[in-house]
Amino acid sequence: MTNERATILANGPFVDDGRLRARIAEGGGPLIGVDGGAWRLYELGFTPRWVTGDYDSVTPAQRETLEAAGARFVETPDQYRVDLDKALAFAIDEAGARDIAVFGAGGGRLDHTVAALAAAVAHGQRASIQLIDAHGAARPVYGELTLTGSDLIGRVVSLIALGTVEDVWFDGVRWPLTGQSVGPYGRDATSNEIVSDTICVRAGAGDLLIYLHHGAPERSA
Template identity: 40%
Template sequence: MRVNVLVGGPLEMVPTELILQRKDEKWIGVDRGALRLLRWGIKPVLAIGDFDSVTGDELQGLEGKITRIKTYPPEKDYTDTQLGVKFAIQEQADEIEIFGATGGRLDHLLANLFLPLQSEFKPYLTRIKIIDCQNVVSYYLPGDYTISRLPHKKYLAFVNLTPVQGLTLKDEKYPLQNWSSQIPFSWTSNEFTAEENHFSFESGIVSVIQCSDQLK
């Protein structure tokens, strides 16, 4: 089961067409993301967050249309995005795909990007993706993998978020053999050579980003 989480990031980075294609799936609206879902005709199973980016009238409107609303104070232990992901985990989601989590403030972007590395979320790391109009971010633990090219995605980046050993890009346009690093590093602007390519690494955590130049 896939649970989709819509956060309240800049609208221009939100792939509305893809969201509408998933209208009948399970959605969680985080903060202003709950308002956006309702405007697109999607009723989330939960609205959650501190709702500091919505007005009192807008919040009251949510209360009349969404069955489950969980409101938190702005001063709390979790970010709004973390709260949304925590609930998706409670729903026993096999896949957790986060929208509206990029663009705008850099501190928000970094918090969302590093979220799966935190101890509470790390057991679910491989289930989590961050998606916007140009990028799909996936997370990997050590192993040997086949990755399939997504529609409209030209570029392929490999980013070690922790120290990594033995990163090998076997058949990408720019191969890499048994590379290791103690610091985070981004191998950007690589490309697929076929509809499926392969990579492997021995230790650490790697994010793979499929991306395009133009907004879709």
């Protein structure tokens, strides 16, 4: 089966700020609930097409209700992989998705957040993946990434390095990078400010994500 898009709700902290609903309304593809995220979808008024995970956050009564509503539980018991990693693999390999938005992926615990970022990097060359929270959206960078739009100016943007990333170039921001390393032994690249309607990130070896805040911060009078 092939679904160009898919929308995933994981079991991490989630704020119902309208972005998930907007994604669904605009044709976000089939819904995938990751473990307890499936019940959250149901409580929001949506039934996931599939439920993945080890189901340690789904009660028997909740599973019965979800299955009665039409949700299909996909057994993914591998305890050496985090639930989001398995959900992304399922969305790409089984559902055929190539545009995936993930909500509720992290933020409650540091280990969960890092694991979610790593999962996005691991699968991001096979599909466009965004991890969306209440503040912004993160996506992996491979080689070069360019974003354009008049609404970019003034927004906060960060580069997140999983380890040291070499030869990073970052244009269109207040504090550009010109070939430096980013990460534990290089430059910090968080909380930059966009000053152009086009930004471009180019990176050498290493795992890098860009985290773009949803809107420009309010300025004090």
